[in-house]
Amino acid sequence: MSSAHRRWVLCLALVLPLLALAEAKLSGTPTAGFTGRGPGGFTLEGTTHELRLQDDGTILRITVPLGQLTTGIALRDRHMREKYLEVAKFPELVLEVPWATVKLPSDGQQLEGSGTGKVTLHGQTKDVPIRYAVQRAGSAYQVTGHAAINLKDFGVEVPSYFGVTVQPDIDARATFTADRP
Amino acid sequence: MLQRLRLLVVLLLPATAAQAYPWMIQHGYTNCSACHVDPSGWGLLTAYGRAQSQAQIPMLWGKSPDDVQPTEGILFGVIPLPAWLDLGLSVRLALLSTTQMGSTSWRDIDMISDIRAGVEAGPFFASVALGYLPTGGNLAALTDNPTGGNLVSREHYAGLQFLDRRLFIMGGRMNLPFGLRNVEHNSYVRSATRTDTNTSQQYGPQIAYDGPGIRTAVMAVLGNVLIRQPEYREYGYSGYIEGAFSNRFTLGLSSLVTHADLALTTIGTNAFLDPFGNKPDSWRQAHGLFSRWHVGGPVVLLAEADLLIQSAQGVPRDYGGAGFLQADYEPWQGLHFIFTGEALRQFGYNNYGAWFSVSWFAYTYVELRIDNIFSETGTPGGLQPSFSVLGQIHISM
Numbered sequence: 001m002s003s004a005h006r007r008w009v010l011c012l013a014l015v016l017p018l019l020a021l022a023e024a025k026l027s028g029t030p031t032a033g034f035t036g037r038g039p040g041g042f043t044l045e046g047t048t049h050e051l052r053l054q055d056d057g058t059i060l061r062i063t064v065p066l067g068q069l070t071t072g073i074a075l076r077d078r079h080m081r082e083k084y085l086e087v088a089k090f091p092e093l094v095l096e097v098p099w100a101t102v103k104l105p106s107d108g109q110q111l112e113g114s115g116t117g118k119v120t121l122h123g124q125t126k127d128v129p130i131r132y133a134v135q136r137a138g139s140a141y142q143v144t145g146h147a148a149i150n151l152k153d154f155g156v157e158v159p160s161y162f163g164v165t166v167q168p169d170i171d172a173r174a175t176f177t178a179d180r181p
Numbered sequence: 182m183l184q185r186l187r188l189l190v191v192l193l194l195p196a197t198a199a200q201a202y203p204w205m206i207q208h209g210y211t212n213c214s215a216c217h218v219d220p221s222g223w224g225l226l227t228a229y230g231r232a233q234s235q236a237q238i239p240m241l242w243g244k245s246p247d248d249v250q251p252t253e254g255i256l257f258g259v260i261p262l263p264a265w266l267d268l269g270l271s272v273r274l275a276l277l278s279t280t281q282m283g284s285t286s287w288r289d290i291d292m293i294s295d296i297r298a299g300v301e302a303g304p305f306f307a308s309v310a311l312g313y314l315p316t317g318g319n320l321a322a323l324t325d326n327p328t329g330g331n332l333v334s335r336e337h338y339a340g341l342q343f344l345d346r347r348l349f350i351m352g353g354r355m356n357l358p359f360g361l362r363n364v365e366h367n368s369y370v371r372s373a374t375r376t377d378t379n380t381s382q383q384y385g386p387q388i389a390y391d392g393p394g395i396r397t398a399v400m401a402v403l404g405n406v407l408i409r410q411p412e413y414r415e416y417g418y419s420g421y422i423e424g425a426f427s428n429r430f431t432l433g434l435s436s437l438v439t440h441a442d443l444a445l446t447t448i449g450t451n452a453f454l455d456p457f458g459n460k461p462d463s464w465r466q467a468h469g470l471f472s473r474w475h476v477g478g479p480v481v482l483l484a485e486a487d488l489l490i491q492s493a494q495g496v497p498r499d500y501g502g503a504g505f506l507q508a509d510y511e512p513w514q515g516l517h518f519i520f521t522g523e524a525l526r527q528f529g530y531n532n533y534g535a536w537f538s539v540s541w542f543a544y545t546y547v548e549l550r551i552d553n554i555f556s557e558t559g560t561p562g563g564l565q566p567s568f569s570v571l572g573q574i575h576i577s578m
Binding site: 037038039040041042043044045071072073074075077078161162163164 | 207208209211212214215220227228229231232236237245246247248249251253264345346347391392393394395396425428
């Protein structure tokens with residue numbers, strides 16, 4: 001291989017990964033939330049449409065502001081924000097996922113995967129299992145992800161109200177579409 | 182014979198209503214056992230249910246919904262309750278005006294005056310309701326005063342609960358698990374299937390599962406022993422299974438089959454046209470679908486459709502059906518505008534009903550309700566129109 005060829009190969013080797021790690025940007029309205037369970041069939045669902053993506057090419061950081069998280073009952077929302085999540089002190093949930101652990105589908109394909117993400121909640125950071133499904137259409141990636149969070153692990157008091165106690169294991173989820181040229 | 186005639190007449194006398202609010206799906210509640218001792222809903226409230234009845238049900242008069250602080254116990258916390266004890270009270274008084282064939286009649290009705298109590302110790306739980314009715318309610322009457330004025334007990338049952346209140350095994354007198362547990366006990370779907378919460382409870386064992394995304398209950402009907410003439414008691418089963426496809430939409434399937442040596446006359450529309458009353462070897466079936474849907478914002482749709490099949494010796498088998506569609510619109514917490522359409526085909530006659538109701542939970546524990554009901558009842562001479570206005574005051578805690 002000539003020196004000119006070697007320079008081209010070196011350039012490509014440097015540029016191609018950078019292209020692959022081009023910054024992901026949100027498009028459309030994202031949804032994030034959680035599902036909690038209580039006794040019997042008691043189910044608690046929280047939802048917010050506030051979600052931010054940050055992508056430094058190595059780590060995808062998904063930030064969910066908790067101030068607008070609602071469960072459909074105002075009093076319960078207040079308890080959730082003030083007593084349990086303490087949103088004034090800890091306003092966000094952050095999930096960090098290394099790109100190296102993420103598989104992406106080729107154009108027109110869907111792919112499911114799982115791995116480990118780093119969640120910061122209530123001032124504490126823990127590794128948690130995550131699973132995700134990605135549907136690709138050109139540069140648009142439609143993502144649905146779940147993270148299994150145990151409230152006790154993050155120092156969040158287990159919610160209990162008039163005899164109904166929510167189980168500490170909750171399913172946190174996010175659905176969004178990202179453009180990634 | 183006279184006794185049987187008396188039995189038929191008392192069945193047509195005023196009936197009661199109580200509280201069951203399937204529109205609570207508006208707040209994401211697809212299951213019932215968090216708020217009610219009966220896992221299928223209605224009746225005695227749990228501590229959590231009592232808190233919700235203070236926070237989610239009444240008008241707040243300018244107070245922010247997140248400022249409500251429910252009190253423990255009952256009567257604004259004046260009567261504290263230990264965790265193992267539930268107590269409740271329900272009083273519903275009504276004034277009914279009915280206009281038919283150019284004449285209007287008025288009637289005041291003591292619909293319900295019940296106290297309720299429940300205990301829980303480990304997996305054991307029990308619940309009982311006891312009340313008094315000056316007229317009617319004979320299917321739930323503990324006493325046998327033929328001129329009215331009876332002690333009634335709509336429910337009394339005990340059971341065991343397992344799997345963190347997901348699995349229930351119960352026995353006693355209970356509401357039949359079937360369809361929507363809606364408050365309008367005289368709606369066609371409730372009266373024609375005899376699954377209303379007024380006095381149609383039956384005795385028997387019941388197994389219920391109330392889990393995430395699914396709830397089901399099946400009861401073996403072993404007869405209503407409060408019917409003094411045993412030949413009229415029904416035996417069979419009743420059950421439902423309902424799936425929650427999200428916290429906004431559910432779809433359920435119900436089924437009921439009962440047999441009695443002698444048929445009771447229907448408790449609802451067409452009572453005087455019922456060809457099965459007092460006929461031997463009576464079989465009654467109802468099978469149907471029901472659904473609850475939080476459409477969005479303050480709007481909830483409730484729907485039910487049931488196939489009705491009835492047979493008895495010497496009477497041609499009757500195939501019919503009952504349908505119910507209700508829209509509940511709650512623009513401000515505590516104020517419900519309720520639009521209901523219903524239809525019934527039974528004994529070869531068609532019947533139609535249209536309701537416009539306003540239910541106003543004016544204050545904690547207090548509901549004022551008015552139902553405007555236009556109905557067309559099938560008769561041999563054609564459809565007979567009538568218009569009823571039912572005003573109610575309901576105290577419940």
